[in-house]
Amino acid sequence: MKPVRKLLDYIYSIKLLKPFHPVIDAVDAAFFSPSELTEVKPHILDNIDLKRYMFAVIIALMPSTIAAVVFYGWYVLAMIVVSYAAGGIVEVIFALIRKKHIEEGFFVTGIIFPLVLPPTTPLWIVAVGVAFGVFFGKEVFGGTGRNPFNPALVGRLFITIAFPTIMTTFWRVPFSDAITAATPLSIYKTSHTITPYIDLLLGQCGGSMGETFRIGIIVGGLFLLFSKVADWKISISYIGSVFVFALIGNALFPMKIAPPVFQILAGGLLYGAFFMATDPVTSPFTKAGKWIFGIACGLLTVLIRSFSGYVEGVMFSIVIMNAFTPILDHLVLSIKYRR
Amino acid sequence: MKVEKRKFKGGYRFKNFDGQITDKIDAIDIPERVVIPLKQGFGNEVPFISKIGYTVQAGQIIGRDDTSVSSPVHATANGVVEKVVTIEVFGCEVQAVVIKSNGTKTWRVLDGATENWEELPTDKIEEILYLSGVTALDKEGIPTKFNSSVITPSDVENIIVHAVGSEVFNLSLSVLLGGERVHNFVEGLKILHKVMPNAKVHLAIGNNEKEWLTTFSKILDGIDWLRLYALEPKYPQGYDEVLIPTILKREFPHGYCSANIGATVLSVQAVLHVYDAVVEGKPLIERIIGFGGAGFKENVHAKVRIGTSLDFILKNRIKDDLEVRYILNSALTGDTITNLSYPLDKSYRMLLALHEDRKRYFIPFMNPGFNRDSYSRTFLSYITTKRAETNVHGEERPHVSCGFCEEVCPVRIIPHLIYSHVERGFIEDRLIDFGIYKCIDCNLCNYVCVSKIPIAQYIKEGKDKLIEEGLEPPLPDYDMKGVEEYLSIREKPVQAKDEEDETS
Numbered sequence: 001m002k003p004v005r006k007l008l009d010y011i012y013s014i015k016l017l018k019p020f021h022p023v024i025d026a027v028d029a030a031f032f033s034p035s036e037l038t039e040v041k042p043h044i045l046d047n048i049d050l051k052r053y054m055f056a057v058i059i060a061l062m063p064s065t066i067a068a069v070v071f072y073g074w075y076v077l078a079m080i081v082v083s084y085a086a087g088g089i090v091e092v093i094f095a096l097i098r099k100k101h102i103e104e105g106f107f108v109t110g111i112i113f114p115l116v117l118p119p120t121t122p123l124w125i126v127a128v129g130v131a132f133g134v135f136f137g138k139e140v141f142g143g144t145g146r147n148p149f150n151p152a153l154v155g156r157l158f159i160t161i162a163f164p165t166i167m168t169t170f171w172r173v174p175f176s177d178a179i180t181a182a183t184p185l186s187i188y189k190t191s192h193t194i195t196p197y198i199d200l201l202l203g204q205c206g207g208s209m210g211e212t213f214r215i216g217i218i219v220g221g222l223f224l225l226f227s228k229v230a231d232w233k234i235s236i237s238y239i240g241s242v243f244v245f246a247l248i249g250n251a252l253f254p255m256k257i258a259p260p261v262f263q264i265l266a267g268g269l270l271y272g273a274f275f276m277a278t279d280p281v282t283s284p285f286t287k288a289g290k291w292i293f294g295i296a297c298g299l300l301t302v303l304i305r306s307f308s309g310y311v312e313g314v315m316f317s318i319v320i321m322n323a324f325t326p327i328l329d330h331l332v333l334s335i336k337y338r339r
Numbered sequence: 340m341k342v343e344k345r346k347f348k349g350g351y352r353f354k355n356f357d358g359q360i361t362d363k364i365d366a367i368d369i370p371e372r373v374v375i376p377l378k379q380g381f382g383n384e385v386p387f388i389s390k391i392g393y394t395v396q397a398g399q400i401i402g403r404d405d406t407s408v409s410s411p412v413h414a415t416a417n418g419v420v421e422k423v424v425t426i427e428v429f430g431c432e433v434q435a436v437v438i439k440s441n442g443t444k445t446w447r448v449l450d451g452a453t454e455n456w457e458e459l460p461t462d463k464i465e466e467i468l469y470l471s472g473v474t475a476l477d478k479e480g481i482p483t484k485f486n487s488s489v490i491t492p493s494d495v496e497n498i499i500v501h502a503v504g505s506e507v508f509n510l511s512l513s514v515l516l517g518g519e520r521v522h523n524f525v526e527g528l529k530i531l532h533k534v535m536p537n538a539k540v541h542l543a544i545g546n547n548e549k550e551w552l553t554t555f556s557k558i559l560d561g562i563d564w565l566r567l568y569a570l571e572p573k574y575p576q577g578y579d580e581v582l583i584p585t586i587l588k589r590e591f592p593h594g595y596c597s598a599n600i601g602a603t604v605l606s607v608q609a610v611l612h613v614y615d616a617v618v619e620g621k622p623l624i625e626r627i628i629g630f631g632g633a634g635f636k637e638n639v640h641a642k643v644r645i646g647t648s649l650d651f652i653l654k655n656r657i658k659d660d661l662e663v664r665y666i667l668n669s670a671l672t673g674d675t676i677t678n679l680s681y682p683l684d685k686s687y688r689m690l691l692a693l694h695e696d697r698k699r700y701f702i703p704f705m706n707p708g709f710n711r712d713s714y715s716r717t718f719l720s721y722i723t724t725k726r727a728e729t730n731v732h733g734e735e736r737p738h739v740s741c742g743f744c745e746e747v748c749p750v751r752i753i754p755h756l757i758y759s760h761v762e763r764g765f766i767e768d769r770l771i772d773f774g775i776y777k778c779i780d781c782n783l784c785n786y787v788c789v790s791k792i793p794i795a796q797y798i799k800e801g802k803d804k805l806i807e808e809g810l811e812p813p814l815p816d817y818d819m820k821g822v823e824e825y826l827s828i829r830e831k832p833v834q835a836k837d838e839e840d841e842t843s
């Protein structure tokens with residue numbers, strides 16, 4: 001740690017780099033905890049800060065990330081690096097323009113985003129997607145904490161709409177180089193065949209690179225809930241409502257709506273329910289709001305998967321509910337605190 | 340006796356911090372001079388009634404005013420009254436009497452005190468309590484006929500005595516109640532019940548104190564006016580505002596005090612002082628305090644005469660090579676002690692010396708964190724000893740609605756919601772609907788904040804601004820007692836703010 005400290009001190013001493021101090025500050029703050037002491041009561045403070053809060057999400061994503069590397073090779077890492085670099089640049093530019101600190105938000109966006117892409121996505125598309133997501137999903141609204149949409153989702157939606165072929169035809173089955181257009185959900189839609197659950201759990205099927213190894217997602221997700229970084233109400237109500245709606249739907253329209261356990265294990269549902277819907281900034285903060293949010297996400301997911309032209313509905317449902325978040329909170333508050 | 344289990348929603352258990360106070364107790368000598376503030380604990384400042392140059396005995400009354408809400412103040416050492424000075428204590432000016440001690444340890448016994456206190460008329464017991472100075476203890480004093488609290492003894496419907504160690508550092512029950520003292524304590528409860536015969540007495544013990552719970556359920560058996568509770572030692576269980584809903588299952592009159600609804604909340608030490616006064620005839624001249632925090636060489640308790648300067652008390656007790664912050668009573672809400680010449684008064688329970696840790700740790704967010712406390716479970720410190728120091732542990736960041744403050748808030752309001760309104764300058768009725776006046780300034784929301792936002796400060800600011808705009812806390816729709824007396828003695832938040840402005 002000494003050499004790092006020395007290097008940073010040296011960089012600080014260079015006058016020419018003064019305009020870049022927000023960047024250097026951010027690096028400094030990432031490497032070293034602050035020396036400041038509490039000025040107001042309480043005298044002691046919790047050891048958590050936003051960096052650790054975000055870092056917990058990264059830890060929770062590790063099983064999926066490692067699985068993706070094992071399944072699809074080092075190209076996955078290249079995608080993550082590109083995503084961090086491109087997102088980081090947007091973040092830095094905005095910090096410099098606003099003369100504010102660099103915010104930790106893209107710690108999470110940078111890794112969450114590539115993991116929802118097919119494992120063969122060209123690197124330039126990764127870069128464009130993450131830059132678009134960070135810019136339009138977050139910065140235009142004023143940065144972390146004010147963004148109504150999850151930046152990673154915005155990026156992914158952008159790619160779905162701007163480069164539709166990538167999201168429909170670029171899948172790969174792990175350990176094989178064959179590119180296929182088939183994912184468990186699309187197979188179900190065309191032929192009503194259910195991929196064996198064990199294959200879904202172990203990730204032996206087509207899908208976004210971080211979404212397929214579902215055991216890893218469940219482990220990471222449970223860690224997030226346990227560590228209190230993600231709110232269990234949203235994850236549980238989301239997954240629970242998919243189960244309930246699929247159960248009812250499958251009984252009523254067995255040709256259209258897939259059975260419940262399959263719905264939960266297929267596609268991006270677990271990933272979305274644990275890692276994307278739970279983003280505290282873009283989901284309601286009221287308790288009732290959280291339940292409604294989760295249940296509505298579940299309902300929308302089942303509906304979109306079954307009755308729309310798209311095979312997957314997780315991303316759309318979360319983005320749609322992100323848009324309703326302020327209204328949900330407002331409604332809950334006006335009922336809770338009515339006069 | 341049956342033990343009732345109770346707990347409240349929210350709150351946070353501070354567990355396993357370093358610098359916990361051990362069961363040892365030291366006696367601290369009588370200093371050369373004691374400085375006795377004429378306002379101590381609950382009540383107004385009293386006028387000096389002795390004379391400069393007079394020889395006084397420890398336990399002799401030197402300040403008294405029977406007309407205002409107050410309790411007498413005593414000399415705490417045998418010696419000569421040297422002078423009366425104005426001192427500044429935590430930003431307030433107060434008159435104080437300086438006594439040059441002759442070093443002897445005796446004290447003047449209170450008139451009428453006796454082992455057979457049961458035979459004394461209630462009037463006489465009240466008088467002894469008042470004259471002993473015990474009635475100024477704790478948040479609203481002990482009611483007697485002598486204006487020592489805002490209500491009278493017959494107004495009291497409930498006495499709550501709490502021994503729940505819910506703070507980061509707590510006094511040890513074994514030190515306070517060890518040996519004979521537990522029986523003295525029970526006797527003290529009986530005395531209080533005799534003075535306030537309409538009151539039910541509620542004794543609350545932390546559910547981590549299993550042995551004390553068994554002891555009490557044994558020795559209190561058969562007393563029909565008393566109930567025993569086991570409470571979870573979550574902070575801030577010891578607050579009146581939290582004790583009253585947990586124990587009495589009724590709402591606290593937010594903006595007012597527990598006396599206004601006929602409840603008197605007392606600490607273990609106050610009950611012991613009651614016994615000492617009425618049975619042993621000992622006026623309130625000394626306190627047991629605890630030394631908490633890693634700044635102390637040894638974390639012990641100490642028996643100290645009131646009026647002893649903190650300098651004298653702390654001499655040779657602090658680690659030499661450590662920068663420390665001195666704090667009174669509580670790491671969450673206590674005042675910083677900037678001047679060690681302050682004299683100890685009746686309201687001191689604890690002195691804390693916390694490490695001012697300016698060290699910059701390497702990649703803190705990846706540190707496993709074995710010795711770091713967090714409400715979130717992102718640190719591996721579930722069972723290990725954790726450091727209590729004053730570093731901020733992170734930069735202030737935008738609000739991300741993580742929801743931690745709402746989960747821990749003991750009064751079930753949404754702290755971050757009020758914060759975001761105040762921060763944007765929306766000072767309006769809506770804040771009262773959101774429950775801003777329910778906030779008890781426990782500062783827990785600040786503690787847990789992921790973005791290091793001083794939420795509780797914003798809430799306090801919001802309250803002050805509302806009062807400035809004339810939007811006072813609404814009066815509850817039930818009858819309250821002693822409201823005018825309480826309002827006359829309560830410090831006005833707006834005034835306090837003005838003072839700050841002048842000094843800054």
Ligand code: SF4
Binds near residue numbers: 754779781785795
């Ligand atoms: S300081 Fe007030 S708002 Fe914050 S947790 Fe305590 S009671 Fe709740």
